[in-house]
Amino acid sequence: MSKELVSKKPAAKIRMGIVGGGPDAFIGNIHRMAARLDGRIELVCGAFSRDPEKSRSAGQALYLPEQRCYPDYQTMMQREAELPAAERMEFVAIVTPNSTHYSIASSALAQGFHVLCEKPATLNLAEARALQQQVTETGLLFGLTHTYTGYPLVMEARERVARGDIGKVTKVVAEYTQGWLAAVMGGEDGKQAAWRLDPAQAGASCCMGDIGVHAANLAEFVSGQSIATLLADLQSLEAGRSLDDDGSVLLRFDQGARGVLFASQIAVGEENNLRIRVYGTKGGLDWQQQEPNSLWLKWPDRPAELIRAGQGYLGVNASNNSRTPPGHPEGYIEAFANLYSNFATAIADARGTEAPQSSTMNNVPGIDEAVKGMAFIEAVVASSAAGGQWTQLNCDVSR
Numbered sequence: 001m002s003k004e005l006v007s008k009k010p011a012a013k014i015r016m017g018i019v020g021g022g023p024d025a026f027i028g029n030i031h032r033m034a035a036r037l038d039g040r041i042e043l044v045c046g047a048f049s050r051d052p053e054k055s056r057s058a059g060q061a062l063y064l065p066e067q068r069c070y071p072d073y074q075t076m077m078q079r080e081a082e083l084p085a086a087e088r089m090e091f092v093a094i095v096t097p098n099s100t101h102y103s104i105a106s107s108a109l110a111q112g113f114h115v116l117c118e119k120p121a122t123l124n125l126a127e128a129r130a131l132q133q134q135v136t137e138t139g140l141l142f143g144l145t146h147t148y149t150g151y152p153l154v155m156e157a158r159e160r161v162a163r164g165d166i167g168k169v170t171k172v173v174a175e176y177t178q179g180w181l182a183a184v185m186g187g188e189d190g191k192q193a194a195w196r197l198d199p200a201q202a203g204a205s206c207c208m209g210d211i212g213v214h215a216a217n218l219a220e221f222v223s224g225q226s227i228a229t230l231l232a233d234l235q236s237l238e239a240g241r242s243l244d245d246d247g248s249v250l251l252r253f254d255q256g257a258r259g260v261l262f263a264s265q266i267a268v269g270e271e272n273n274l275r276i277r278v279y280g281t282k283g284g285l286d287w288q289q290q291e292p293n294s295l296w297l298k299w300p301d302r303p304a305e306l307i308r309a310g311q312g313y314l315g316v317n318a319s320n321n322s323r324t325p326p327g328h329p330e331g332y333i334e335a336f337a338n339l340y341s342n343f344a345t346a347i348a349d350a351r352g353t354e355a356p357q358s359s360t361m362n363n364v365p366g367i368d369e370a371v372k373g374m375a376f377i378e379a380v381v382a383s384s385a386a387g388g389q390w391t392q393l394n395c396d397v398s399r
């Protein structure tokens with residue numbers, strides 16, 4: 001384990017609750033593995049399902065005491081708040097479908113709990129703004145699990161761009177393709193597909209809300225620039241869908257870069273093909289999620305350079321968020337665990353029992369990214385609905 005992950009050990013484990021992640025859920029179990037990885041966080045309670053019986057049995061399968069397997073999130077917030085401060089949960093992870101994020105996060109903040117929420121942050125931009133106000137008013141922490149910012153080499157890419165290695169950023173290409181929503185690969189079967197294709201549960205977009213927003217966040221995270229305006233062309237290529245399953249977007253960034261973002265969930269045969277390329281006046285870089293331990297740097301006057309995870313030449317962010325030596329691959333769970341670990345550090349600081357740490361929310365997207373993500377989704381949908389018009393993001397992109 002890296003020096004930083006050890007030195008940031010809190011005085012006592014950080015106590016976590018979870019909403020969602022019941023039987024057959026996708027991301028809830030990933031969150032629990034990530035939270036456990038560094039031994040700094042303990043799951044103490046949960047409301048795992050809308051069905052009280054399923055919630056109880058899911059909690060018991062995780063060895064939680066029966067009284068802390070709650071029938072619903074409202075009961076969980078209330079009962080946890082009544083427990084002694086040293087026992088109650090300190091933060092809640094929200095891993096439910098999009099339409100529920102706002103009410104769960106809002107009720108957690110109202111009871112004094114920090115929030116680590118899945119993306120997209122809310123059902124729409126208005127909810128994200130309301131949450132932003134509540135986060136500001138309460139002074140509590142809000143983290144957003146844009147998983148891919150947790151990869152060491154994504155942090156390395158960001159650091160190298162920020163220090164000018166590739167010069168001034170001029171072009172950003174972000175792509176995210178999956179095939180699982182294509183009829184030939186199983187189409188609408190399964191509950192994950194059902195809610196993602198339902199506007200009442202997913203919001204205004206399926207593909208752009210589910211994965212396009214990750215690509216947008218990654219483009220901004222690595223390039224250091226914010227998307228200011230965009231022109232989008234969305235479609236549902238499988239018949240009978242009311243939300244997009246594919247889309248292409250042109251981007252203009254606030255500091256002058258131009259970009260292209262495309263996302264698809266009907267790209268037959270693709271698994272989880274997220275890739276970011278950033279070009280500047282001196283060079284370029286290229287990172288792919290399915291080969292996360294390699295980062296390519298490209299130069300005009302010499303061969304391309306391969307940067308590898310775990311190596312001693314990496315910068316402070318990549319080093320502090322790595323656990324294994326070179327050639328011992330870390331991946332998706334570890335990237336998620338980095339978000340958890342950095343969030344835990346921020347909570348330890350907020351406990352006031354330890355000396356403040358410098359990197360608190362570093363590399364963990366927060367409430368501003370939540371608002372930007374929802375503004376991105378709404379702009380993409382509006383631009384496409386208007387026949388592909390340049391559309392400004394309805395948020396302060398410079399934040």
Ligand SMILES: NC(=O)c1ccc[n+]([C@@H]2O[C@H](COP(=O)([O-])OP(=O)(O)OC[C@H]3O[C@@H](n4cnc5c(N)ncnc54)[C@H](O)[C@@H]3O)[C@@H](O)[C@H]2O)c1
Binds near residue numbers: 073119146210
């Ligand atoms: N960061 C990532 O890479 C990533 C990956 C997948 C999903 N997600 C996001 O995670 C969220 C969940 O996605 P999923 O694929 O795991 O969905 P899922 O359908 O597999 O699981 C959702 C779970 O939430 C439970 N649930 C629903 N409403 C609830 C409520 N009111 N109270 C308690 N539990 C409730 C369901 O019973 C289920 O267990 C979505 O917002 C999605 O966009 C993020």
